Amino acid sequence: MGQNSDKAKPKTPADTRKERLAEELRANLQRRKSQVRARRQGARDEASGLPASDTQKRQ
Template sequence: MQKKTEAERQAALKAERLAAKLRANLQRRKAQHRARREGAADDTDGLPAAGRQDKTTD
């Protein structure tokens, strides 16, 4: 049986991490799509969308 080099192990770990992130992103996008289809508001994890802010200065 052939041993993997450290670079090959690191590449395999990176591929696993990327695959996990891709699955999580896909699940999040599916949930957003279902929420939009049902008419519910989106739950965002990031920054809120930039909207108009009325600032009053006197």
């Protein structure tokens, strides 16, 4: 019942960092989940970067 007093404390830099990292982790998880769903449906990923190696085009 004394736990409610934690919310009234000012946030330390460590607390702010933990919250930011938690948000980034959730966003990354959502991105990865959407990529898996897209692969299951046969759609391409919306990722930027180097294209995958395609050996059939090289021959």
